[in-house]
Amino acid sequence: MRVDVVSIFPEYLTPLDLSLIGRARARGVLRLAVHDLRTWTHDVHRTVDDTPYGGGPGMVMRPEPWGEALDALAPADAPTPRLLVPSPAGARFTQAMAHELAAEEHLLFACGRYEGIDQRVLDHAATRMPVTEVSLGDYVLFGGEVAVLVILEAVTRLLPGVLGNAGSLDEESHAHGLLEAPVYTKPPSWRGHEVPEILRSGDHGRIARWRRDEALRRTARRRPDMLAALGAELDKKDRAAL
Numbered sequence: 001m002r003v004d005v006v007s008i009f010p011e012y013l014t015p016l017d018l019s020l021i022g023r024a025r026a027r028g029v030l031r032l033a034v035h036d037l038r039t040w041t042h043d044v045h046r047t048v049d050d051t052p053y054g055g056g057p058g059m060v061m062r063p064e065p066w067g068e069a070l071d072a073l074a075p076a077d078a079p080t081p082r083l084l085v086p087s088p089a090g091a092r093f094t095q096a097m098a099h100e101l102a103a104e105e106h107l108l109f110a111c112g113r114y115e116g117i118d119q120r121v122l123d124h125a126a127t128r129m130p131v132t133e134v135s136l137g138d139y140v141l142f143g144g145e146v147a148v149l150v151i152l153e154a155v156t157r158l159l160p161g162v163l164g165n166a167g168s169l170d171e172e173s174h175a176h177g178l179l180e181a182p183v184y185t186k187p188p189s190w191r192g193h194e195v196p197e198i199l200r201s202g203d204h205g206r207i208a209r210w211r212r213d214e215a216l217r218r219t220a221r222r223r224p225d226m227l228a229a230l231g232a233e234l235d236k237k238d239r240a241a242l
């Protein structure tokens with residue numbers, strides 16, 4: 001997968017050099033480049049923002065540097081990338097969207113700051129490539145950079161060969177529409193708290209049932225919306241656990 005990120009704070013993206021994402025880059029599974037939007041400015045002050053038409057607080061990102069950046073990173077003679085614009089006004093980012101993005105050849109992230117990017121940048125880009133505004137949740141960040149870190153972490157761990165143990169993918173929270181059961185390791189007793197006896201029993205059938213029951217109860221308590229969405233998928237044993 002190829003990924004380009006455009007930001008006025010490229011240093012914000014340095015965590016992408018670390019850990020599993022860094023390793024995926026070193027191994028060539030992920031070809032990731034971070035670009036400074038100011039590369040595409042031409043005035044001495046390298047201006048990227050201006051006051052909003054119609055008035056109001058804050059500043060808006062001017063269209064010209066963005067236009068040149070997108071021309072350079074999505075040239076007409078190359079396969080079209082999918083443009084992702086992090087914004088609290090976007091569609092909610094979910095595990096399902098992470099899977100959708102993991103299937104793309106080329107992702108291009110445009111990180112806005114201030115009050116956002118001039119709308120014409122998105123309107124013009126949409127005549128050339130698919131554009132998705134994406135939000136992490138119902139709160140406001142300073143800019144899109146941290147959202148890109150979150151989205152890329154969720155997406156790259158789904159790429160073949162990125163995760164050490166591919167088994168971790170199908171038991172995780174959200175893979176089956178349930179939160180995960182609690183996990184334990186050694187020692188068996190710690191500060192008066194015990195590892196549940198059943199997990200040390202070696203009975204894999206009972207352990208699997210216990211984990212599913214715990215997952216169901218946890219989801220019912222913390223995320224009743226997720227449990228409701230499962231509806232008819234719950235069988236008699238599942239219902240007995242609740």
Ligand code: 6GU
Nearest residue numbers: 086087136137139141147
């Ligand atoms: Cl993706 N961007 C910004 N700036 N704020 C957000 C967000 C994204 N998601 C939630 N708040």
